[in-house]
Amino acid sequence: MGELVTEKHVKYILATEKRKDDFESVVMEHLRMSGAYWGLTTLDLMGKLEAVDVNEVVSWVTSCQHESGGFSGNIGHDPHILYTLSAVQVLALFNKLDIIDVDKVTKYIVSLQNEDGSFSGDIWGEVDTRFSYIALCCLSILHRLDKINVEKAVKYILSCKNMDGGFGCTPGGESHAGQIFCCVGALAITGSLDLIDKDLLGWWLCERQVKSGGLNGRPEKLPDVCYSWWVLSSLIMIDRVHWINKEKLTKFILNCQDMENGGISDRPEDAVDIFHTYFGVAGLSLLEYPGVKPIDPAYALPVDVVNRIFFNK
Amino acid sequence: MGPGSDEEHHRVQLSQRPEWSDVTPVPQDDGPNPVVPIAYTQEFTEVMDYFRAVYLADERSPRALSLTAEAIEFNPGNYTVWHFRRLVLESLSADLHSELDFLERISEGKSKNYQIWHHRRWVAEKLGPESANTEHEFTKKILSIDAKHYHAWSHRQWVLQALGGWECELNYCSELLEEDIFNNSAWNQRYFVITRSPMLGGLEAMRESEVLYTVEAILAHPENESSWRYLRGLYRGEAALWVNDPQISVVCLKILRSKRNYVFALSTLLDLLCHGLQANQDFREAVDALKTSDLDKHDTDLARTVCSILERIDPLRANYWNWRKCMLPQQ
Numbered sequence: 001m002g003e004l005v006t007e008k009h010v011k012y013i014l015a016t017e018k019r020k021d022d023f024e025s026v027v028m029e030h031l032r033m034s035g036a037y038w039g040l041t042t043l044d045l046m047g048k049l050e051a052v053d054v055n056e057v058v059s060w061v062t063s064c065q066h067e068s069g070g071f072s073g074n075i076g077h078d079p080h081i082l083y084t085l086s087a088v089q090v091l092a093l094f095n096k097l098d099i100i101d102v103d104k105v106t107k108y109i110v111s112l113q114n115e116d117g118s119f120s121g122d123i124w125g126e127v128d129t130r131f132s133y134i135a136l137c138c139l140s141i142l143h144r145l146d147k148i149n150v151e152k153a154v155k156y157i158l159s160c161k162n163m164d165g166g167f168g169c170t171p172g173g174e175s176h177a178g179q180i181f182c183c184v185g186a187l188a189i190t191g192s193l194d195l196i197d198k199d200l201l202g203w204w205l206c207e208r209q210v211k212s213g214g215l216n217g218r219p220e221k222l223p224d225v226c227y228s229w230w231v232l233s234s235l236i237m238i239d240r241v242h243w244i245n246k247e248k249l250t251k252f253i254l255n256c257q258d259m260e261n262g263g264i265s266d267r268p269e270d271a272v273d274i275f276h277t278y279f280g281v282a283g284l285s286l287l288e289y290p291g292v293k294p295i296d297p298a299y300a301l302p303v304d305v306v307n308r309i310f311f312n313k
Numbered sequence: 314m315g316p317g318s319d320e321e322h323h324r325v326q327l328s329q330r331p332e333w334s335d336v337t338p339v340p341q342d343d344g345p346n347p348v349v350p351i352a353y354t355q356e357f358t359e360v361m362d363y364f365r366a367v368y369l370a371d372e373r374s375p376r377a378l379s380l381t382a383e384a385i386e387f388n389p390g391n392y393t394v395w396h397f398r399r400l401v402l403e404s405l406s407a408d409l410h411s412e413l414d415f416l417e418r419i420s421e422g423k424s425k426n427y428q429i430w431h432h433r434r435w436v437a438e439k440l441g442p443e444s445a446n447t448e449h450e451f452t453k454k455i456l457s458i459d460a461k462h463y464h465a466w467s468h469r470q471w472v473l474q475a476l477g478g479w480e481c482e483l484n485y486c487s488e489l490l491e492e493d494i495f496n497n498s499a500w501n502q503r504y505f506v507i508t509r510s511p512m513l514g515g516l517e518a519m520r521e522s523e524v525l526y527t528v529e530a531i532l533a534h535p536e537n538e539s540s541w542r543y544l545r546g547l548y549r550g551e552a553a554l555w556v557n558d559p560q561i562s563v564v565c566l567k568i569l570r571s572k573r574n575y576v577f578a579l580s581t582l583l584d585l586l587c588h589g590l591q592a593n594q595d596f597r598e599a600v601d602a603l604k605t606s607d608l609d610k611h612d613t614d615l616a617r618t619v620c621s622i623l624e625r626i627d628p629l630r631a632n633y634w635n636w637r638k639c640m641l642p643q644q
Contacts, residue, residue, distance in 0.1 A: 163546035
């Protein structure tokens with residue numbers, strides 16, 4: 001079994017910048033802000049953030065902020081709550097949160113809360129518990145959580161709780177590890193974890209581990225490295241991570257690496273991408289893999305970055 | 314790759330098309346030093362350069378509409394193009410039935426895309442209850458290819474609640490479960506229907522028939538996580554009723570006696586015991602017969618024995634079963 005080929009992953013992430021004529025990359029153009037978050041956070045977790053030019057990043061991120069206060073996925077795109085969080089997270093990595101107009105960002109997010117406490121992704125009104133997490137996470141980082149109706153936000157999230165203890169995208173939506181991470185993260189950030197049945201949810205989450213050691217996102221689905229993050233961070237937030245077999249999961253993630261060219265894929269032998277590279281390394285961080293910095297399970301940022309946000313203010 | 318992939322298509326570059334001759338394309342601005350520069354193909358570059366021109370000019374014309382279609386075909390994830398398309402559709406008061414046809418066409422092989430589903434919902438909402446049938450048929454089509462498609466199920470739930478069509482939903486769930494009894498999404502939808510359908514009377518009214526249905530499913534495949542969870546869910550908030558329903562403990566006993574695929578039967582028995590089930594000798598004998606050789610033959614506490622067996626036969630979750638054992642009241 002291999003080990004974490006850190007240098008190769010760093011090369012892979014940095015090489016993504018230099019790659020030309022790659023149609024795969026074409027479809028990522030509009031979500032470059034999230035791509036930057038995944039790549040840069042992974043670099044930071046491996047202690048290699050200095051390989052990137054801070055000023056270039058910051059100037060590009062700044063140019064993605066709109067009048068409304070929201071950030072877009074790239075220059076020339078419309079603002080969306082997804083990229084607003086990614087932008088704030090990227091700036092947090094570089095300790096550059098002071099360059100944005102916090103009141104404007106706050107106003108943007110506040111405008112996206114609906115009557116029932118849910119959040120829309122943007123002015124077009126798509127509702128999903130992912131956006132609840134994003135709103136709460138973002139405002140929490142900016143120390144502006146008090147500007148939205150937290151009680152209603154929590155109430156809406158709880159309305160998405162299912163009889164198996166999990167959470168879906170909307171009330172009645174199937175429990176899914178990704179949505180569960182969002183709901184548990186949101187409840188963690190708002191200090192409302194006591195409203196979860198931790199034992200029931202913990203059992204649902206640990207049942208995601210399959211024979212290969214990997215984790216799936218729902219019963220009878222295939223394992224995928226990204227669930228190493230969503231299931232694992234959820235388990236950690238509810239203090240139940242010891243209910244899975246950590247050793248087997250570690251082996252599974254390491255087997256998803258491209259040992260030659262760097263990068264991590266969704267499952268062994270598949271093609272790698274930045275998204276799964278981030279989730280694989282973040283998962284290893286939660287598993288306390290040597291050489292990887294600790295990551296905060298709720299904010300999905302390195303612990304030292306989160307400490308800086310909340311304890312150095 | 315590229316538009317119109319299903320037809321013999323000789324694509325003409327935009328710069329060669331007379332109807333676009335008055336427009337100056339606007340290149341992508343990645344900033345002075347792109348952080349994650351993306352490599353482009355020529356055709357895509359051209360379409361996006363022209364899109365940027367109409368987007369910045371806010372040109373809400375028929376040619377802008379067809380241009381957004383081309384851009385979407387290249388990259389259906391580009392949410393800005395979808396936004397602009399909606400603005401154009403609104404400004405042109407376009408026929409939204411054709412929009413559904415457009416969506417149908419581009420959804421082929423691209424169904425794992427939030428933007429397509431959101432756009433579809435926007436269109437259906439504008440068309441109102443008359444589109445309920447189309448939406449049911451569309452999601453059915455997607456689900457026939459991928460019966461666990463998360464977006465399709467989410468859309469279907471929205472359609473039911475916003476536009477109606479509950480009548481056949483329970484039957485539809487049964488059909489899907491007949492094709493694949495392990496389909497967790499179908500079980501979830503079943504629960505959605507019995508708890509929320511305005512035509513069925515609610516969970517309590519449906520409980521009896523649903524217990525029968527679920528028990529049958531469990532007996533056919535006792536290793537099916539979804540069916541066991543569904544059974545428990547039928548008694549949501551009614552633990553006493555659940556413990557006292559003999560069908561629950563009987564199905565556990567049957568499976569334990571079969572000595573095959575009994576992990577969930579054991580965990581359910583454990584839950585029942587923790588909720589006060591008074592287990593008789595039948596259970597003790599059935600569980601004893603499953604004891605692995607390393608276990609203490611003289612440990613007479615049934616719940617403890619169940620936990621010990623689970624630790625052995627479900628080793629991935631040994632820590633969980635050990636915790637369950639520790640949480641049992643001390644004898």
